[in-house]
Amino acid sequence: MPRPKAFDEEAVLQKAVNLFWCRGYEATSVQDLVDGLGINRASLYDTYGDKRELYIKALEHYRDAEHNGFCQWMDQSRPAIDLLRDLFTGGIRQSVDDPQQKGCFLVNATIELAPHDPAIARIVAANQRTFEERLRQVIERGQREGSINRAHSAADLARFLFTTFTGLKVMSRARPDLSAMQAVMDVAMSTLQPID
Amino acid sequence: MPRPKAFDEEAVLQKAVNLFWCRGYEATSVQDLVDGLGINRASLYDTYGDKRELYIKALEHYRDAEHNGFCQWMDQSRPAIDLLRDLFTGGIRQSVDDPQQKGCFLVNATIELAPHDPAIARIVAANQRTFEERLRQVIERGQREGSINRAHSAADLARFLFTTFTGLKVMSRARPDLSAMQAVMDVAMSTLQPID
Known part of the structure; x- marks a missing residue:
């Protein structure tokens, strides 16, 4: 029988x-993890593998939480x-309210690691496809x-919204300005408006 | 008289x-710099200061080149x-053609360092303001x-285009797909079209 974990x-x-x-990833040392997680080094390696494996598990954990939130949001009948x-x-508000200016973990991982780490590249590319597909379903319903025009395909609008949202998450790392971000959102949303 | 530099x-x-x-920044060691720059460690410290100072000089060098290119592009009478x-x-083509998937150095710096390094945050925020201002001038001319509608202010359209362009540069780190990026561009550009 495996020994029960002490944490x-x-x-x-x-x-x-x-x-x-x-x-x-790079700026977080194994010692930072030992200190921040409150577990010893042996438990860390025993439970999560090395630093990169823990990073991948953390990224997947974050992605799953985002996906769950997204699915609940999609289920509304409005x-x-x-x-x-x-x-x-909601995304803008979350960024503006975050004193640590963390942005989006998946965007940060894309920039820091995707070109050099195929496993990370697969995770972030799959996440992008999943989100675009779910946005596409909502847009098709619209x-x-x-409530949404047909001047562009739902797939193109979904990709566009995902890209602009990504840009806002970058902006929030340096200058999380509520009115600037809302102005960007208003222009982006104008692409969806029904044509009279 | 100062000794002439040997490089x-x-x-x-x-x-x-x-x-x-x-x-x-973090993944590039001082040894990587010594090897990659082809100068010895003493010359590196003597000429550029420490790694962070060299990073800032490199970022400013990149920014200046981008600004120069942008100004030449703006001067056209089309x-x-x-x-x-x-x-x-041009930005999409540059990303798709880059086998190293480098994206934009300023976007990468924003994600990696802006929330923790006030000097970097100032550089990227100032760059953002400068580019938005120059885009605004072009949009006002349009x-x-x-050739460009007045449904949104030139300032809001400029901020929106800069943000979407930033999102494309993130996308290019993980999945530099020409047709996907062009579709995003087409939707973004549709916000500018004259209203019949």
């Missing part, structure tokens, strides 16, 4: 998310255009119900 | 740009809407000449 793996993983999300506006507004 | 500082700085741009489309097209 809550879920809580420790969430701490690892916060450490890597805030500082990035007009698609309102859902999309709320998605932008096109059917008439 | 071309400009060429060495360009090599430093490429090293930091490709790998990031319709503003065509200039903006060429700007996106609004005067009738």
